Amino acid sequence: MNIYWLLLKIILILGVSGILNACETGHSFSTRYKNGVPVTKKTAKPIPKQKQKPKSPKTRTVKKQDTARKYRNAGKIITVRKGDTIYALSRRHDVTVRAIIGINKLKAPYLLYPGQKLKSPAMAVHVVKKGDTVYSLSRKYQVDMTIFTRMNNMKRPYLLAIGQKLKVPGLMVTARKISIPLPPPQSGKGFMWPVKGPLLSSFGPKEVGYHNDGINIAAKTGSYVRAAQSGVVVHAGQKIKGFGRLILIRHSDGWITAYAHNSSILVNRGQVVKRGQAIARIGQSGGVARPQLHFEMRKGSRAVNPVKYLT
Numbered sequence: 001m002n003i004y005w006l007l008l009k010i011i012l013i014l015g016v017s018g019i020l021n022a023c024e025t026g027h028s029f030s031t032r033y034k035n036g037v038p039v040t041k042k043t044a045k046p047i048p049k050q051k052q053k054p055k056s057p058k059t060r061t062v063k064k065q066d067t068a069r070k071y072r073n074a075g076k077i078i079t080v081r082k083g084d085t086i087y088a089l090s091r092r093h094d095v096t097v098r099a100i101i102g103i104n105k106l107k108a109p110y111l112l113y114p115g116q117k118l119k120s121p122a123m124a125v126h127v128v129k130k131g132d133t134v135y136s137l138s139r140k141y142q143v144d145m146t147i148f149t150r151m152n153n154m155k156r157p158y159l160l161a162i163g164q165k166l167k168v169p170g171l172m173v174t175a176r177k178i179s180i181p182l183p184p185p186q187s188g189k190g191f192m193w194p195v196k197g198p199l200l201s202s203f204g205p206k207e208v209g210y211h212n213d214g215i216n217i218a219a220k221t222g223s224y225v226r227a228a229q230s231g232v233v234v235h236a237g238q239k240i241k242g243f244g245r246l247i248l249i250r251h252s253d254g255w256i257t258a259y260a261h262n263s264s265i266l267v268n269r270g271q272v273v274k275r276g277q278a279i280a281r282i283g284q285s286g287g288v289a290r291p292q293l294h295f296e297m298r299k300g301s302r303a304v305n306p307v308k309y310l311t
Contacts, residue, residue, distance in 0.1 A: 077117055077118070077119065077120065078093060078100075078117070078118040078119070078120045079115065079116070079117060079118075080112045080113065080114055080115065080116040080117075080118065081114060082114045084112050084114075085110075085112065086100055086101060086106070086110050086112070089118070090147070091147065093120055095120060095121045095123075095143075095147075095169055096121070096141075096142055096143045096144075096147070096169050097241075098142055098239055099121035099169050100118065100120070100121065102121075103119045103120075103121050104118050104119055121169055123151075123167050123168065123169065124167075124168050124169065125165050125166070125167065125168070126141070126165070126166045126167075126168045127163060127164070127165055127166075128160045128161060128162055128163060128164040128165075128166065129162065129301065130162055130302070131300070131301050131302030131303070132160055132301065133158075133160065133211055133213060133303065134148060134149060134154070134158040134160065134211070135210070135211060135212075135213045135303075136213060136298075136301060136303060137166065137168065139240055139243075139258075140301075141168045141169050142169070142239060142240050143168070143169055143241075144241040144242060145210075145242065148168075151167050152166050152167055156208070156209030157205070157209035157210075157211075158209060158210070158211075179270065180232060180234055180250075180269075180270050181232055181270065181272060182232070183230070183231045183232045183250050183251050183252045183272075184230050184231070184232070184252070184272055185230070185252055186229050186230055186231075186251055186252050186253065186255075186275075187229065187230055187274075187275045189275065189311065190229075190309070190310075190311045191228040191229045191257070191297065191306075191309050191310050191311065192226070192228050192229070192275060192276060192310065192311060193217075193228070193310050193311075194217075194225050194226050194227070194228050194257075194259060194293060194295055195217055195219045195223065195224070195225050195226070195282060195293050195295075196217075196219070197217045197218045197219040197220075197292075197293075198217070198218050199215055199216065199217060199218075200216040200217065200218050200290075200292055201215065201216040202215055202307075203215055203303075203305040203306065203307065204305070213296050213298075213303035214258065214294055214295050214296030214297070214303065214306060215294075215295055215296075215305075215306050215307060216292050216293070216294050216295075217292060217293045217295060218290065218291070218292050219282040219291060219292065219293060220282060220291065221263060221281075221282055221283060221284070221291040222263065222281050222282060222283075223281065223282045224278040224280075224281060224282075225247075225259050225262060225278070225279055225280040225281065225282060225293055226276050226277060226278055226279065227249055227257075227273045227274065227275055227276065227277045227279050228249075228257050228275070228295075228297075228310070229249075229251050229255070229257065229275050230251065230272075230273065230274050230275045231249040231250050231251035231252070231255075231257070231272075231273060232249065232250050232270065232271070232272050232273070233247060233248070233249055233267050233268065233269055233270065233271045233272075233273060233279075234248050234249065234250045234256075234269065234270075235247065235248035235269060236248075236265050236267055236268055236269050236271075237265070237269075238285065238286075241286075242286055242287065243260035243261065243286045243294065244260060244261045244262065244283065244284070244285025244286025244287070244288070245260075245261070245262040245263070245264065245265050245280065245283065245285045245286075246258065246259065246260045246262070246286075247259040247260075247262065247265060247267065247279055247280055249273065249279075254299055254300050255297065255298070255299060256296075256297070256298045257295070257296065257297050257298075258294070258295065258296040258297075258298075259279065259280055259293060259294075259295060260286060260293070260294035260295075260296075261282075261283060261284055261285050261286050261288050261291075261292055261293060261294050262280035262281060262282065262283050262285060262293070263280075263281045263282060263283020263284070263285060263291075264280060264281045264283070265279070265280050266278055266279055266280055266281070267279045267280075297309055
């Protein structure tokens, strides 16, 4: 009997001990232990959140300005290249030296540097009228004849038709404004020869396709050039290429006389002169081969043969 009671006590003690162990671990003995070993609960591992790359701050994309397009759209910009001069640019862009200098307000000695930006003068349109010639238009708009014919894609003999539209420089620049008085009345003696000498070239068309709007008179260097009739000087300078030192005199009744290739000029723009007054000296400015005077007479815009009117 004693042995049975001893065994019963042992069994009861072991059972109570197991229950206490299970309670200490905080789990149900029947469900969380297997063979006396605690069974860990298999819980789904949390899925780690994917780390997002930090967003870069929003930036506004600034498009690079297309400089070439800007200038191309403007149509009025010249970029200076190495070795460029004002004259070279005028030839390349079919504009006048005077116009480039004027619109860019350049000052002597007109030095340029590579990359420099210059404004290009605008172009205008001239509608050909009766009496217009390539020579007269080149002089009117102060542009070299070669440039004028090239900008208009003209070929010899450079014939013009009334109503024809031609490109001409749109900018006429004057260094300063001078009040030009009305021309005085003409003397009753008609137009006199501005210089005495043999004719080198007569009025009219020439073999190479040019048209001489005046006459060329040979004379000794330094001899006086005289006003063919009383009038007022409207131009005195050498800004029109090909004519050297040039004088233009306006007379009454719509007449104009021109005196080119002088070595020196003795009058000023706006000055009133008398018939026979010395206004210049003979020379060969403007690239001519020998001393001479290129002389023209115009009635309005129409060039006439001076020989028919000189006395």
